[in-house]
Amino acid sequence: MLEFSLTSVARRFLVFFALLSGIQGDCGAPPKLINAIPKVDIHGKSFPPGTTVIYKCLDNFYNIHAKSDVVTCLAESKWTNIEEFCERSCLDPPRVQFANMREEDKQSYYTAGTTVTYICRNTHSIIPGIDSVITCLDNYTWTAVPVFCKGKSCGDPGSPPNGKAIILTDLLYLARVNFTCDDGYTLIGSPSTRCLRKGDGVKWQNKPPVCERIIASTMTATFSSGQTKTDVISIGPTVKLSGDATTHIPATTALITPTAFASGQTEKDDKSLGDCNRPERIPHAELRSGELKDTYPVGTTLTYRCIPGYELIRGIIPRITCTGTSTWSPEAPEFCQGKRCAPPDLENGRVTTSTDYRLGAEITFTCDFGFRLIGRNSARCTLAGGVVAWDYQGPLCQRIPCFPPPEIDNGSSDYDGSRDYDYGQVATYTCQPSFTLIGSKNLVCTTKDGKNGEWDKPAPECKVVSCRRPEIANGNVLSPFQASYPYDHSLTLNCNEGYTLTGSNIIKCGADSQWKPSVPTCLFGTTITTTTTTTTTTTSSEGETPSGPATVPTVSPTESREETTKHEIGTTLSPVSDVPKDDSGSVNYIAISVGAVVGVLVLIAIVVIALKYRARHNEKGKINTSGPTKPYDVVPQNPDIALEEKSTQNV
Incomplete structure (x- = not known):
C-alpha cells in the first residue's frame, strides 16, 4: 500500500514538471x-x-x-x-586621385539623394566650371565622378646658359624636364628635374645645371732644322719631337708642317687632333649600356636606345662614331620620336586641334551642334607607367536639354514626367474636347548659346472659339449654311448685281470669335450728294423722337424725269455715302423707286377724281339757275386735304 502511494506521488510530480516545462x-x-x-x-x-x-x-x-x-x-x-x-544605402563614395572627400560629408551610410563634395589636394587645383559633387541615386549607385582637379604648375623650370630645357610632358605636378648643353659645353649638375610637392604647393626638385666650356689640352712639338714641311708624323694629345727622332703614339694621322711649329714653338690643339670628347646628350635617347665617358678614342661607336615614351624613327640606326677629326658622326643626331596616343573617340563630338597624337601633343575637344560639353575641353598625351596615354579620357557631349514644356489651361502636352526633351525633340499639345488649339501645336527644343535649350515658340492656348454666320446687306455668303464656324475657318463673300464690295471678300474666324478682317459691305454704284435745308421729325429704333435736320435731295441735270418727279412729291432719299453698313434698315433704292411711282399714280387719280367732281357740279348749276348756288373752292395739289364748302344756304 505504501509502495503504491509513493508511485502515485512520483507520477504526479512528473506530470507537474511536464506541465511546467510546457509553460516555460x-x-x-x-x-x-x-x-x-x-x-x-x-x-x-x-x-x-x-x-x-x-x-x-x-x-x-x-x-x-x-x-x-x-x-x-x-x-x-x-x-x-x-x-x-x-x-x-550607397557604398562609401569612390576614392578620387588627387582629391579628398570633404570631412563634413563623411557618414556611415548614404541614403538616396545624399551628395558628397570633393576637395582637390595641395598639389592640384579645381578646374573652373566643373562641379566636384556626386550624388547617391535612387538605385543606390553614385553618379559618375567628373575630372575636376588638374595639377598645379611649377612654372618655368629655367634653362642653363649655353644649354636648354626639354619639357617631356607639361609643367604640372609630377612633370619631368631634362637639361642638355650646347656643343662645346659639358653639363655640371643634375640632367633632369621633377615637379613635386613642396609645402602647400609644388616646386621643381632641382635647379637647372651649369654648362661649362670644354678646354682643349696643350701639345708641344720641336722640329730639327733639316725637316721638310711635307714630313708626316703620327701624334697624340702630347708629342715631343727632337731632331730626326719621332715618338709614335697610336692616334690619328695628321700633317704637321715646319711652318706651323717652328723649333721650340708651342700651340694649343683644336679638337682636330686626338680623341673625341663626351658626346652631347641626344634627345629622348640613352646609351644602350654603360655610362658616358669624358673622352673616346677615334673609331669608337656608341649605340643608343629610346627612353620610355619614345620610339625609334623608322630607317634610323641609333649610333654615333668618333671620326679622325675628333668629332662624332652624325653631329646632331635625332633617333627617337614620341610614341602615339590612341586616336581619341568622342561620341557626338570631335577633335578640333592637333593632328599629331604623339607624346606631348595637346588636343582640344568640341561637341557637335545640339550637344554641350561636360568636363575638360582638352587633353595631353603623357607618359604614365611606361605607357603613353591621354591624361584625360575626354569629356561627355550631352545632348542639350530643354525644361519640360509649359503647362496650359484646358489642354496638355505629351510630357508625362518620365523623360526629358533634348535638342531637336518635339513637344506636342492637344486640347480638351470643345476647346480649340490657338497657336502651334508643336514646340521644338532649340538652342541659341550652344549650352542651354529653349523652346522655339510660345506654348499654344486652348480656347472656345465660335464665329456666328456673318450677314452682309445686298450680298451673299458663298458656303453652305452653318449657324457658327470654328477657329480659322474661311468664308468667301460677294455682292448682288449692281453693288460693289468694300473690304476683303475672304474672312477667317479669329481666336476672339470675330471675323478677321471685319465683314465687308456692299455699296450701290450711284453716289448722291445731299444738303441740309429743313427740320423734320423721325423715330429712332429705341422709340425716341428726336428732332434734327432733314435732307432734301438736290437733283443733278442728268437725273431722269422720273427722279425729278420723286423729288417734287417730297420723297426723301439718303445719300449713298450715308448708308449704314451691315444694317437691316439700309436704304433700298428699288423700294423707294416703287413707292415713288405708286405715290404719283395715287396723286394723279385724286386729281382726276377732283376734276370730274367739279365738272359735274358745274353742269348741275347751269341746269338749275333759279335755285341758290353753292360755290366750292378746290384746293389742288394737296391730296391729303378734302374739299371744303365755302358757304351754305338753303333756297
Whole structure:
C-alpha cells in the first residue's frame, strides 16, 4: 500500500514538471528580417525565456533611424515584436586621385539623394566650371565622378646658359624636364628635374645645371732644322719631337708642317687632333649600356636606345662614331620620336586641334551642334607607367536639354514626367474636347548659346472659339449654311448685281470669335450728294423722337424725269455715302423707286377724281339757275386735304 502511494506521488510530480516545462518552453527560431540577420549563428540552438538575439544589417544596409535591433523570448514562448530597421544605402563614395572627400560629408551610410563634395589636394587645383559633387541615386549607385582637379604648375623650370630645357610632358605636378648643353659645353649638375610637392604647393626638385666650356689640352712639338714641311708624323694629345727622332703614339694621322711649329714653338690643339670628347646628350635617347665617358678614342661607336615614351624613327640606326677629326658622326643626331596616343573617340563630338597624337601633343575637344560639353575641353598625351596615354579620357557631349514644356489651361502636352526633351525633340499639345488649339501645336527644343535649350515658340492656348454666320446687306455668303464656324475657318463673300464690295471678300474666324478682317459691305454704284435745308421729325429704333435736320435731295441735270418727279412729291432719299453698313434698315433704292411711282399714280387719280367732281357740279348749276348756288373752292395739289364748302344756304 505504501509502495503504491509513493508511485502515485512520483507520477504526479512528473506530470507537474511536464506541465511546467510546457509553460516555460523555448521560443523557437527568432523572427526573420529582410535586410538583417542575427549577429551570431543560431543554427541548432534553443531559446528559453529571457534569451535575447541581436541583429545586424546586411551589406549596404544601415540602421538609419536607430530602431530596435533586439528581440527577447518572453515567458509565453513568444518573441518580442521587431520591425525592419535596416535601410538601403550607397557604398562609401569612390576614392578620387588627387582629391579628398570633404570631412563634413563623411557618414556611415548614404541614403538616396545624399551628395558628397570633393576637395582637390595641395598639389592640384579645381578646374573652373566643373562641379566636384556626386550624388547617391535612387538605385543606390553614385553618379559618375567628373575630372575636376588638374595639377598645379611649377612654372618655368629655367634653362642653363649655353644649354636648354626639354619639357617631356607639361609643367604640372609630377612633370619631368631634362637639361642638355650646347656643343662645346659639358653639363655640371643634375640632367633632369621633377615637379613635386613642396609645402602647400609644388616646386621643381632641382635647379637647372651649369654648362661649362670644354678646354682643349696643350701639345708641344720641336722640329730639327733639316725637316721638310711635307714630313708626316703620327701624334697624340702630347708629342715631343727632337731632331730626326719621332715618338709614335697610336692616334690619328695628321700633317704637321715646319711652318706651323717652328723649333721650340708651342700651340694649343683644336679638337682636330686626338680623341673625341663626351658626346652631347641626344634627345629622348640613352646609351644602350654603360655610362658616358669624358673622352673616346677615334673609331669608337656608341649605340643608343629610346627612353620610355619614345620610339625609334623608322630607317634610323641609333649610333654615333668618333671620326679622325675628333668629332662624332652624325653631329646632331635625332633617333627617337614620341610614341602615339590612341586616336581619341568622342561620341557626338570631335577633335578640333592637333593632328599629331604623339607624346606631348595637346588636343582640344568640341561637341557637335545640339550637344554641350561636360568636363575638360582638352587633353595631353603623357607618359604614365611606361605607357603613353591621354591624361584625360575626354569629356561627355550631352545632348542639350530643354525644361519640360509649359503647362496650359484646358489642354496638355505629351510630357508625362518620365523623360526629358533634348535638342531637336518635339513637344506636342492637344486640347480638351470643345476647346480649340490657338497657336502651334508643336514646340521644338532649340538652342541659341550652344549650352542651354529653349523652346522655339510660345506654348499654344486652348480656347472656345465660335464665329456666328456673318450677314452682309445686298450680298451673299458663298458656303453652305452653318449657324457658327470654328477657329480659322474661311468664308468667301460677294455682292448682288449692281453693288460693289468694300473690304476683303475672304474672312477667317479669329481666336476672339470675330471675323478677321471685319465683314465687308456692299455699296450701290450711284453716289448722291445731299444738303441740309429743313427740320423734320423721325423715330429712332429705341422709340425716341428726336428732332434734327432733314435732307432734301438736290437733283443733278442728268437725273431722269422720273427722279425729278420723286423729288417734287417730297420723297426723301439718303445719300449713298450715308448708308449704314451691315444694317437691316439700309436704304433700298428699288423700294423707294416703287413707292415713288405708286405715290404719283395715287396723286394723279385724286386729281382726276377732283376734276370730274367739279365738272359735274358745274353742269348741275347751269341746269338749275333759279335755285341758290353753292360755290366750292378746290384746293389742288394737296391730296391729303378734302374739299371744303365755302358757304351754305338753303333756297
